[in-house]
Amino acid sequence: MSRDAVEVPPWRPEMGPRPRVTVYPARNPPRLRVRVDGDWRDAEVMARHDWPSGVIAVQVTIRLPAEDLGGGLQTFGRTYLWDSGAMHVLDEQWGGPATNP
DSSP states (O other): OOOOOOBOOOOOGGGOSOOEEEEOOSSSOOEEEEEETTEEEEEEEEEEEEOTTSOEEEEEEEEEEOGGGTTOEEEEEEEEEOOTTTEEEOOTTTOOTTSOO
16 A cells, blocks of 8 residues: 655654664665655655664655745655655665665
């Protein structure tokens, strides 16, 4: 069942130990399709955040509607909890967080 991706805030000290962050190259980064507000949108992965608790988040660039552009699309940086019901891997060589890219 498809559901919307859940955005997570940036790390702060009160959140506990820092996540381990894996940064991907800007040239040919892994790509995902992410469901946001009921729409599937293409995104490029900038980084993967592995929290000590086992939670995984992906930091992406994604084109979303912008209110100040009258709903026109603008590129944003967002971090979402990894959720296979809200994200589809578009690059077979990456495999997503279920594997170690």
